[in-house]
Amino acid sequence: MAMHDDQVDVTCEIVATLIQDQFPQWSGKTVRPLSSTGTVNAIFRIGNDLSARFPLRLADAAEARAVLEQEARASAELARVSRIPVPEPVALGKPGARYPMPWSVQTWLPGTVASDADPSGSDAFAEDLADFIATLRKADTRGRLFSGDSRGGVLTHHDEWMATCFEESEGLLDVHRLRQAWSHFRKLPRTGADVMSHGDLIPGNVLVAGGRLSGVLDTGGFGPADPALDLISAWHLLQPGPRDVLRRTLGCDDLEWERGKAWAFEQVVGLVWYYLESNPAMSRMGRRTLDRILESME
Template sequence: MHDDQVDVTPEIVAVLIQEQFPRWSGKAIRLVPSAGTVNAIFRIGDDLSARFPLRLADAAEALEALEKEAEASAELVKVSPVPVPEPVALGGPGAGYPMPWSVQTWLPGTVASDADPSGSDAFAEDLAAFIAALRDVDTGGRLFSGDNRGGVLAHHDDWMAKCFEESEGLLDLPPLRQVWSRFRELPRTGADVMSHGDLIPGNVLVAGDRLSGVLDTGGFGPADPALDLVSAWHLLQPGPREVLRRTLACDDLEWERGKAWAFEQALGVVWYYVESNPTMSRMGRRTLDRILESME
């Protein structure tokens, strides 16, 4: 999926576990099929999972990032109304794998990209309850930092220009350019709140038509209150989408900003993963379609 991707095999994982965590060396190791784009996931027995960053990075910087993710995940465990993975351990480079990696608890369930809950009002209510619980957490004076989603929409102009350029021949660009020209001007009024930051189908677990867990929790932190509203467009059809909006009491501006963050994310994944990760690319197209339909 990435030019700088590092491949990981069950054999490499087995050696790393034997060398660094021998107490788990007797457990079965299985690669988890996933449309995820950041980590390769391996199950360790029935209760644990190991996450191996896919993109090559400086080992010291990668370790710092994993430590921050573990800290964020541990904070979210204490406040989440649904199960989320608990950080267990951090591993180091070895066996041909050049970076640190992490171990966390394994959550049962089916990701929403495989068990589509988009038409369920109950799922939308569960999702709203999760977002509300995170918003209720005190930021402790922390503010959004970094250059990812969750800060100022207009700061993403350069990225969006690249996305439009790369999407030539893939998407009908004139209406999409018009949409972004409007979205980037949406003003920010609310203070930062605690957010998950990436509520896409691959990070949401479903049992029946209900939310049963949330994955990829290392980004838990302060951001634009509208950021987690990307879930309305990535995960829900119009009826349940309105249930989520009503349950969270979103005003028009916050709702539009959530739509803008979903748009920014969707436009990027369409072209970037069109060949390497078709599931993600299709998700982006579907989200763009939902946004455009809502604006007709």
């Protein structure tokens, strides 16, 4: 089942043809689809050292290329500051054989995503994650400010989306309780200046090896945002004990911690209903994180 009404399907045959036409130096490499709970790109492994990402939702080709170019710049910038391995941009492909949009090629990172190798009970993993977030926070914003329309700006700008989520979640979740929670979250004041953030530290974007953080994926959103934004990882990835370790390591005060919880809440309420049938694993992840958030508010 397609996740989006405007979804563009991509097959190994299409990918192999695009590679042969545009990057013949890689035409002998095996193309393998990667199973993923991701909702933005179809991902294929090319040989042993590359991966290709194909946007799933149909968009104007020129606009899509501009987005991919910006993501490549962001990924390269994050790679320069991170001590944890991250993918690095390699090339941008063009529309071609049965695929109408540009696409991207990155380096391949080994490891197991956190949704498969659950590190949620590990204090050491929590410390690794905190160190990664702290490193990004120290990166120079170069005077840039949050400029997107997703998470990381102003909480009240998401009121309309949250109203939609509450309507769609009737009969699925305790909507009365969710409305009460959002009424609290949306009023939390912002005090800290923008810092550099990954922006989407969910289990599918985090790699684990030996119970430790071994890599971080999907780095194209690296940019300035609310300092609390990357704290969504505390709720997506950690049980209460390690969650406290992350908080102490980062030195989060009560307000910043609550705003991190608010951004996680804004994300997961939408995941539960939107992907209920089209991406059950993503929906379940959203519900688990939501349960953690609500339990912390009891």
